[in-house]
Amino acid sequence: MQFHHHGYVSGDPRVQPAAGIGLDRAAELPDEMDVLIVGAGPAGMIAAAQLSQFPGVSTRIIDRRPGRLAVGQADGIQARTVETFQAFGFANRIIDEAYRITEMCFWKPDPENPRNIVRSARTPDDPHGMSEFPHLIVNQARVLDYFAEYARNAPGRVEPDWGWDFVTLAVEEGEYPVAVTLRRAAEAGASAGAAAGEERVVRAKYVLGADGARSRVREAIGRRLEGDQAFHAWGVMDVLAETDFPDIRLKCAIQSHDGGSILHIPREGNHLFRMYVDLGEVPHDDNGRVRLTTQEEVEERANRILHPYTVNVKHVAWRSVYEVGHRVTDKFDDVPHDEVGARTPRVFIAGDACHTHSAKAGQGMNVSMQDGWNLAWKLGHVLEGRAPESLLDTYSAERQEIAVNLIEFDKEWSSLMAKRPEDMEDPSQLEDFYMKTIEFPAGFMTQYAPSMLIAGDEHQDLATGFPIGKRFKSHPITRVCDATPQHLGHHHRADGRWRVYVFADAAAAGEASKTADLAEWILSSPDSPVVAFTPEGADVDAWFDVKVVYQQDHTEVEMDRVPPVFLPKVGPFGVTDYEKVYAAAPTDDIFDARGISRDGAIVVVRPDHYVANVLPLDATEALADFFAGIFRKQPAAV
Known part of the structure; x- marks a missing residue:
């Protein structure tokens, strides 16, 4: 902050x-x-x-x-959404009060006694490390x-x-x-x-x-709204209850032999939980009568599915009955x-x-x-x-x-x-x-097609870990000015600005290089988006937040040799912002982890975290053309 x-x-x-x-x-x-x-x-x-x-x-x-x-009726918060909360500044606060899903258990009929259910599998919630943020449940x-x-x-x-x-x-x-x-x-x-x-x-x-x-x-x-109705009803209840079901504080998919299914979700606070209880098929001429199903009937169905375990509801915080529609x-x-x-x-x-x-x-x-x-x-x-x-x-x-x-x-x-x-x-x-399909419910399958906001993939090979059209996947780096470990994407706030990440070539800060040439172009060329579109009188980073990540260890990056565009003067007093200069973490190199070329790359990210373009460091004309297709010339530029 x-x-x-x-x-x-x-x-x-x-x-x-x-x-x-x-x-x-x-x-x-x-x-x-x-x-x-x-x-x-x-x-x-x-x-x-x-x-x-x-x-x-x-x-x-x-x-x-x-x-x-x-x-509230909704409660599931996917990891992509927690990334969004980080952009709005409250991810850590909401994580502290939420229930965190780390595993999911699957229960099925016992082969020896199908009237009973037994645990058949338990799977990690994010086995592939799709995000540094967790999957949460919160009101x-x-x-x-x-x-x-x-x-x-x-x-x-x-x-x-x-x-x-x-x-x-x-x-x-x-x-x-x-x-x-x-x-x-x-x-x-x-x-x-x-x-x-x-x-x-x-x-x-x-x-x-x-x-x-x-x-x-x-x-x-x-x-x-066009689509269909599945004619299958579910009772949902947020309750406080006594139960001998052993996985009551784990997310579970429970399938019984003949009583239907339950999707069980623990809630925040360590006591409340939600159950989606299968009420079965609904006749086409039901006309909504299933919505009159009582709480007692839903609880009775839940106990039938959970057999040999029981649930004794003590308090109902919220309940509903609904039919699936798509x-x-x-x-x-x-x-x-x-x-x-x-x-x-x-x-x-x-x-x-x-x-x-x-x-x-x-x-x-x-x-x-x-x-x-x-x-x-x-x-x-x-x-x-x-x-x-x-x-x-x-x-x-x-x-x-x-x-x-x-x-x-x-x-x-x-x-x-x-x-x-x-x-x-x-x-x-x-x-x-x-x-x-775990990537889909986690929110990471979204990939926008090429448009005025999303470039083609001609240079995708320069940063394979930042697929164009998908969300920018953060990674640990070291902030040079204070030698503190950071997560690069966590500084992408929901402030309406575009991010231009310059992943430097192998040259050190201050040496002649493509990184140095690009930095000079961004700050001085009339074709640069920073020059062409930033309003007169605004901070140089008001619309475009330009950051650099060097390949060297942070101890080898001298701040007084970093190009000025990465050390902008901001605010009414024109003080230097030192928090735009980073170095690859020596034990977890972002260049290796995100498939970034050692020749360097430019990664452009939209205000809503989606990767818009990947370009070589010397592709200034292409960078100018991309932003010219989005932004309007301001009456008087800086």
Whole structure:
């Protein structure tokens, strides 16, 4: 964490100085705004948190609830999401309070006595070391709390406007073309200028509908969830209970002989746990009657599956009954396919508003947050004039394909969970599928296709461990200025900046080399993105965070010989930022671990952690062309 460069900070350094709209945030929802976010769930809150780092953008987020979510339904936090939390500054805090999944146990009918279940396998949760961060279980409400805190403490000072119900919208003309009709929610009570049930119209440049599976925003733009229903029901319960089941504090997939299945997930706090209890097939003419299944019936079914073990529920924190459905919209914005490029998207949908599936793969909240983050930094770029409006077309193009892949994965996983063991092609089919596909539920299968934001793979061989289009996988390095071990990716904050990682060639700092030539070009060439696009008066690293990693041990890198672009002067006092100069760790060399050429490489990473380009150190023209396709020339450059 960096602070003091704007002057001495005596309080909480996580509270950033207010700027832009954050200097005088209106208490009441204004009549006009740049971005209106509908829904303060995972997709909406991460979008608000990211946009709070763009204080020149007027962002408001509304929700029909009277206040914060008290009990969340989602709880699974994949490792990719914890990486995201690191970017927003609260990964370690949430890890401390969460349940950490390290193993998964599989239980099946005892071959000697099929009425009983026995443990058949136990598998590590991350056998391949996909991330330095763990797989967690934590209440969705706490996740939203952390994002709310981040947005409230960021320069834009974004906070939810509670108690507003979305009614409808219309896209018209003008500077604020989206007219949104809102209604004061009855449970919110009266407020200044708006009594319960009273309607008003506000106008926005862009609207994000993150308002759930029954999204009215989706309905207003004519999108529909398309897909199928599996006609299989599950009862889910968060409970405190007494039990003799030995793996009650381990994640388990439990399959009985004739009673169905359970997906068992321990919860944070060491006492609570969640069970997804198989309620069996649902007749096509059920018309939702299965949702009337009582808690007593769910508990009875759970005990039948767990035999010879028993569970005696003492307290129910939350429960529900649902039928599995797999649905996705064909597009995540309001522009028809045949009009893409002809007009700008004005309304977007994210999260459950555009994809629904079972809860058992633990994907809903995780994928929803990546939706919101993907869109938010792009809106910030466009609204601040950094990038053209065509950037917004990439949101639906990137995220809709991810949603389709998620639906296909969840269909297979849900189907296997619902199968009886004797109906499977192989007794170990469920655990084999879990291990074979482990990268997907961990959040690491996402790979965006080439676009204005993702380059081709012509130079991928220079850094094979950073696949273009996939998330930047961090690795230990040594920070030269203070000789401390660090994780390179942990300094990639959700501040809207692009990262340009310069992995140096074999020459030492200060010697004539391709690294030195590149450093000089970045700082002085009119074609350099830093020179061409950074606004006049802004810090030199305001939009592009340029870092260097030397091959030598940190003791062999002399800071006074490092090129100035890696030691920028920042803040109103022009003090040097020393935290952009790194060296490969001698015992775990990043060049070897990530397949980086000893001739060096440039790795470009987007604001949301995805690798956008890999280039040779001397490919300055290609680097300039790549950013010229994304950024707009500023009125006056540095």
